Structure formats: structure tokens, C-alpha cells
Amino acid sequence: MGGLDSFCQLKNDNNNDLNTTITTTTFSSNIVEEDPSIEALHRLKSTFRTIIVVISALGVAGNILNLMTLRSPSLRNVPFMFIRALALFDLISLTAILLHFSLEWLQIESDIVIFYEVWVQDVLINSFLVAGLYCAVLLTIERFLLIRKPLSTGRRLLSIENTVLVKIGFALLAALLLHAPMSLQWQAKCSEYEPLINNNENKEIEVHKVSCLHWARGKFNNRDLLCREPFFALYNYYKMGRELLRFFCVLLLVILNAVIARHLQVAKVC
Known part of the structure; x- marks a missing residue:
């Protein structure tokens, strides 16, 4: 907020x-230019940028290796389907993070690039990161149910593999829908308009800005929308709900894994 x-x-x-x-x-x-604290802040940002790039690059390499390993025919069962989806979603999000810093460094003046940076980039990165979290939650729930009811069988409309694919698809769709409103927070500013020239009643030339020919590079806060009620309050509630849902997923992972570990420990003793 x-x-x-x-x-x-x-x-x-x-x-x-x-x-x-x-x-x-x-x-x-x-x-x-004269304030050393500002220079120190820029150095700190540069250091964090370097750390993020290195970690993201290592993550991309690790997920590629994971996906190559998971191609083995012996790793085609349900748990590894979730792990494969998790690796794929993480790979996409980390690649998008590297693309963000690459575009920031290259400073490409293209309307397509600006459109991606302003309205697509944040949604893409956050959606696939959270979709990976949802896959981890689904995998943990599957393990929990398998331990609690190992012999339970029921009628299925789809095969086990297709059911898992549907769950993964819904996880990705839910993440995309959840983070789609993030695009409302930003807007692009026009750097060049298409002029419309006409004469008024006093025979004076009037120039009107009709449509945007090119956007200026950079992301700008969408004040025209989000600084008006009820949009201001609604967007704040949306942000709080989004973060609470993410925290709930992490908390659920911790609790379920603790229960699973405890159950396996008791079973080992018995």
C-alpha cells in the first residue's frame, strides 16, 4: 500500500x-551529482543487480539440467510430472528476469519492447514463479493424501497422468489470472504523436494530438486510474490478498511437509 x-x-x-x-x-x-550517498545507492543497486543476474543464470542452468534428467522414461510417474512442471515454470520466470536486465542494458527503442516491459513483463515473471509454487503445493498434497490413504481408489473421469496435467494447467491459469491486474499499475508515455492540423472559425491553425506514434522508454505509475476511488482501495486490497495467498501456500507447504516427515518417522520406528 x-x-x-x-x-x-x-x-x-x-x-x-x-x-x-x-x-x-x-x-x-x-x-x-555531488551527493556521495546517491552514488553509494547506485553502487548498491548495481551490486544487487549483479547478484540477481548471477543467481538467475545459475537457476536457468539448473532447471535446464533438471528437465534433461527428467526426460528419462523411468521418471514419468505423477510426482515427477509436478517436478517437471515446476522446473519448466521456474525456467521461464528466471529467463524472463534475465531478459529484463538485458533489455535494461541494451536500451532498445521499440514499441514492442516497451509494450512487453510495461504490460507483460511483471505479469509473466510473477505468474510463472507462483505457478511453480502451486505445483509444489499440489505435489505435497498428493504425497500427503498418499500417506494418509495409501489404498484409496475411486472412479476417475481421466487417467492419473491426464488428471495431473489438468491440475498443472489450472495452476498456471490461476496464477495468470491472479497476476493479470499487475499490468494496471503501469503505463507508457507517448514520445511522438500523430498531429491533426485544421483551421478553426477564426482561420487559425490548430494542432491536435490524435494518436501515439511512438512510446517513450520506461515504466510510469498509472496515476490516472489507481489514484481514483474506488480503484485505489480495490487495488490495495488486491495486493494484500495476493500476498496473503502466497504466504498461505508457503505455510501450507511447511505444515504438510512437517506432517509427512513426522508420519514417515513414526512408520520407520514401527
Whole structure:
């Protein structure tokens, strides 16, 4: 909620005119150049960026090795189907993270790239990361049910393998739907408009901005939408609900794995 509050407050604080803003910005830029704390902050960001890139690259390599190993015919049963999906989803999300830093470094001025960075990137990364978490939860639930009711059999509409594929598909769909509203938080700004020139009643030339020809590079907070009620409150509730659901999945994993470990320990003693 703090992020939305901050940029909405910035929107409401528009008492200075354009010239004052330009002067203040120029003055602030001089301060930034001389302030060592800002330079230290940039170095810290660069360090974190390097760490994230290295970890993501290692994760990509590890998931590729996992997928190659899981191609073995002996690893085709239900648990390994979930593990394969988890590795695939993690591979996609980590590759998207590396792509994010690559595009940031290359600074490609393309409307397609800008569209991806503004409206697709966050949804893609978070959706596949969380879909992997859902697969881990589904795998743990399968193990828990197998331990609790090892001999239970029932009528199935689909085979076991197809049932697992349906569950994985629903997990991915749920993650995509859950994170789709993240695209509403950002917007792109137009850098070049298609002008429409016409004459008014006084025979004066008027120029109107009709449609955007090119977008400016960068992501900008969507203040026009999210700084208005009820959208401001709804989006804050959405963010809290999204994080609570993620925390619940992690908590469920911990509890179920603790129960499974305890059950296996008791069975081993007996």
C-alpha cells in the first residue's frame, strides 16, 4: 500500500508551475551529482543487480539440467510430472528476469519492447514463479493424501497422468489470472504523436494530438486510474490478498511437509 500512497501523493502535489519544476529538477540534478550517498545507492543497486543476474543464470542452468534428467522414461510417474512442471515454470520466470536486465542494458527503442516491459513483463515473471509454487503445493498434497490413504481408489473421469496435467494447467491459469491486474499499475508515455492540423472559425491553425506514434522508454505509475476511488482501495486490497495467498501456500507447504516427515518417522520406528 505504501507504494501506491507515495506516487498518489506526488500526483496531488502539483502546486509548482512548469518553470519551477524545471528549475528544481536542474538544481536537484546538481545535488545528485555531488551527493556521495546517491552514488553509494547506485553502487548498491548495481551490486544487487549483479547478484540477481548471477543467481538467475545459475537457476536457468539448473532447471535446464533438471528437465534433461527428467526426460528419462523411468521418471514419468505423477510426482515427477509436478517436478517437471515446476522446473519448466521456474525456467521461464528466471529467463524472463534475465531478459529484463538485458533489455535494461541494451536500451532498445521499440514499441514492442516497451509494450512487453510495461504490460507483460511483471505479469509473466510473477505468474510463472507462483505457478511453480502451486505445483509444489499440489505435489505435497498428493504425497500427503498418499500417506494418509495409501489404498484409496475411486472412479476417475481421466487417467492419473491426464488428471495431473489438468491440475498443472489450472495452476498456471490461476496464477495468470491472479497476476493479470499487475499490468494496471503501469503505463507508457507517448514520445511522438500523430498531429491533426485544421483551421478553426477564426482561420487559425490548430494542432491536435490524435494518436501515439511512438512510446517513450520506461515504466510510469498509472496515476490516472489507481489514484481514483474506488480503484485505489480495490487495488490495495488486491495486493494484500495476493500476498496473503502466497504466504498461505508457503505455510501450507511447511505444515504438510512437517506432517509427512513426522508420519514417515513414526512408520520407520514401527
